[in-house]
Amino acid sequence: MSDDIEIDVADLERRMDGALANLRTEFASLRTGRASAAMLEPVQVEAYGQMTPINQVGTVNVPESRMVTINVWDKSMVGKVEKAIRESGLGINPQLNGTIIMLPIPELNEERRRELTKVAAHYAENARVAIRNVRRDGMDQIKKAKADGMSEDDQKLWEAEVQELTDGHIARVDAALETKQAEIMQV
The missing domain is CATH 3.30.1360.40 (Gyrase A; domain 2)
Incomplete structure (x- = not known):
């Protein structure tokens, strides 16, 4: 990768981690019985x-x-x-x-459990959108760096790194959602 043009991947990762932390907070507020x-x-x-x-x-x-x-x-x-x-x-x-x-705290009935899993899915989708927005910001940084003289090979490497970071965080959101939904549906 180019020595003179750097993309702040640490900042992107920090912002994606923030979206995950917010998701965990929202999940904690969901009642599970x-x-x-x-x-x-x-x-x-x-x-x-x-x-x-x-x-x-x-x-x-x-x-x-x-x-x-x-x-x-x-x-x-x-x-x-x-x-x-x-x-x-x-x-x-x-x-x-x-x-x-x-x-x-009363027992949750089946209907309420299903409603809560939908709310959890909504929270997870919001987290995915936030992560994708951070990805978009990263890709915009790369496009700007390309315009400032970054080589095409470096551009591809940076894009791959940002995409890999995004995929990892989306997978963590999906895993957290799956865990929370299982917790909600547990009787």
């Missing part, structure tokens, strides 16, 4: 005039495999936290016990 504090991460509560994550208004714990508890620090916020959970679309019915909100 087991309790997880991560499932509450996308839920926002209106606290003190602004939207705030639940973990910033109370302590989130998982005392057992089918229960999440939130110990709300400010007693005046309990109703708002409960309302935010009800309206979040998680399908969980909060139970109040003073400043502690208990979230019993």
Whole structure:
């Protein structure tokens, strides 16, 4: 490869890894029938005039495999936290016990499991699109370098390297999706 013209493959890889990390975060928020504090991460509560994550208004714990508890620090916020959970679309019915909100995690029925696998597939497709966008940026860098005097052989080598990086990350997205779907469908 040419010594004077370099494509920043490390940056491309970092950005593709970012898409994978985002996918893992989205997958963690999907309910699989087991309790997880991560499932509450996308839920926002209106606290003190602004939207705030639940973990910033109370302590989130998982005392057992089918229960999440939130110990709300400010007693005046309990109703708002409960309302935010009800309206979040998680399908969980909060139970109040003073400043502690208990979230019993019900068994998922077959229909809900299928819906969640579709949501997981949607998240995975978004990650694939993000990775392909990074690939496109890399290919644009290569085209610009070609215009700046990169040889055709070097262009082919760089394109192959970017494509190989993309293929590897897409395969990791597919593997993560397969694992998550198996986890969701597990009874």
